[in-house]
Amino acid sequence: MDGMGILKGLSVTLKRFVDTYLEDLKWLMKGQKRYYTEEGIAQRRSTEARGIFTVQYPEEKLPVPEEFRFIPFLLYDEDENGERQVRCTSCGICAKVCPPQCIWIVRTSDPKTGRPVPEPAEFYIDVDICMNCGFCSEYCPFDAIKMDHDYELSVYNRHAKNIYNQEKLLKPVSYYADIRPANYQREEQARAEAEAAKAARRQKAN
């Protein structure tokens, strides 16, 4: 019969409309809040989601997964005196691998010997140009540069603010451990193993 196809199609729309309220009712009966809560957001983006699918940004925000990458930052450790130990050795691999070439590094030289010293004198990232590919963090041999999770970066004056210098880029390792726990643990473990192997070798040599 003519029109049956349309009616069947509309039944899908109707079902979706009703589903939203049925789901609301279910949550209400369980005494849980479906909106503006973590469980609510998690349910609405899960494979079991029914009815309404959207979240109300910025009141509600989707949590980002650990691997999410947005603009690199530099890591520093804190030693026992509370001094910053910048991990970067200014080897330049990140600057070489960067596809849009947005990383700029000035290497420091020892004023007496003229030899290069590890810590960079200057380190810049032009975040207007950065394409968030994550190569710098992927190929850094010292785990010194990592991708951030903070994606709300709009500013009023990009010409004044969007070339990040070393001061702006540096963040403590504790922050990194916080946003990427699994990666952090894996790297720490690998580092500990390498140290242990080195120590064992040294002992053998002695």
Place this chain on the structure above:
Amino acid sequence: MSEQTLASAANVLEKGELLSRFPGYVTRDERNGYQGYIIKADKLLEIVKAVRDEIGYDYLSSVTGVDYLPEDMMEVVYHASRTIGGPPLTLKVQVPRNNAVVPSLVPLYPGADFQEREAWDLMGIRFEGHPDLRRILMWEGFASHPLRKDWKEAYFEEDGKPFKSRWPDGHVWRAEDKNPFGLNVSYPEGFNPETWTPDKDALLYASLSRSQGGSESGLRTEPVLVNMGPQHPSTHGVFRFTVILDGETIMALKPVMGYLHRNHEKIGERNTFLQNMPFTDRLDYFSSMSNNFGYALAVEKLMGVKPPERAEYLRVIMAELTRISNHLAAIGFFLNDLGAFFTPVLYGFEERELILDIFEAVSGSRMMCNYFRFGGVARDLPEGIYEKISKLVNERLPRKIDELDLYLTNSEIIRGRTEGVGVLTPEQAIAYSTCGPVLRASGVPYDLRRADPYSIYDRFDFDVAVRYHGDAYDRYLIRMDELRQSVRILQQAVRDLPEGSIQEGKPQYQVRVPAGEAYGRVEGPKGELGFYVVSNGKPNPWRYHVRAPSFINLTAYESMCVGNKVADSVAILGSIDIVLGETDR
């Protein structure tokens, strides 16, 4: 074609029949790392006709211009395939750089039309006998041919990355501060930008009225010229086409593109091989995983590496998830174009959203995935993602595809708007080099996953979707079919996913790519996505060319539209499913 004729056909060139029939005109390409045959330009048409008609290479995949500056030579590379399957045949023509004239293949393969115009536009190779040799991506009046090796772009710094100014003395500056626009632009002699007026598209309109047929109605009417786009909601981006109308009927149509052109290929030739990977994401930004796939295959062919098992499975899983998310969006936007405004597309986006969540968790980004590496993938599945994919492909997606089917397929309005609209016959579809769903909806079961299997597609049990009417409705249905087939592949891949490493050898940021050429192609969601890469052993590719399915599918757009109403041109464009990031490159 029987098994026997197939085998003998494959040997025709090898056995030297063509080599002996045209002595001196066909030679094997003996350069190290190269394959195929070099043909003398003056017998090109004759020989290619024999290749097409006698040994069945009926499908011209790609036309690529290559500038061999040191040898002072321009080369045109043709990749021809057989729609019954098999690897492509590489044919080449070499001409001197300062007088680069090659006979046009448009009389034999109409699908060469846009590709030859592109080679003329970007490389400056003139194709003699081309019916409409205008610029296609750059504007009329542009001074030079930007893909030539001696052409330098604005803000030019060095021939290849990494730039020396970044390290170890990287004192930062902005390109636009150092080089304010205007000071680094050179104009041809006698050109004054202050007094110059644009040519008002005279060439375009002349070409449009040339291809216009006679009036069908028999009434004496005034033909009307209408510009659709570039700013038009139906064109999926900044795409423009001009039509000549008789009443409401389309008599001629010419697409105009290049509004999103950024010379992707020049950027690619400045990049190192690895640096190019994230740039491929930006081609068809709806299906970045497939783009990564094609490029990785091309470079892996040159390097001679093969990814480990688990990486192969992960690649297939990601590529098929991409196809699903692309087709859901394509169906949705197609319905948008028909006037079912945004409800279907948002239903499709729900599932797409779940797939993008997976991409984000695995690769770190929803759309610009940058997930593939030469000889593997960037990282393994994080915790909980395997379960999520498994639930999605085994439970949710089949149900949701059925729901979409119930919602749309039998709607009388959709059928009324699309059945019999924009018909492309199988012969036309092959001749115009269309690919992907457009080709298969016209009754040609040509799917590279079966026709020329790559990666591990030969292990999966799935059907090549094919429909026979070649109209807009079939192009919708075929995407529905492909959704189901992709789910089938995914279910098998997820079931069989082995443990193991995901990268062959150590991850390297500077890969060594031996000199030679390679053409890597995948069946992307929009069709055959090919990457032609030439390496001269240096860190940067000498030539990097993209065979963009959206771009080449548009070659058939005019013949799909002529005779239809102007409102249908929107539906037909929607049914081709183009993405401008890829069309304009």
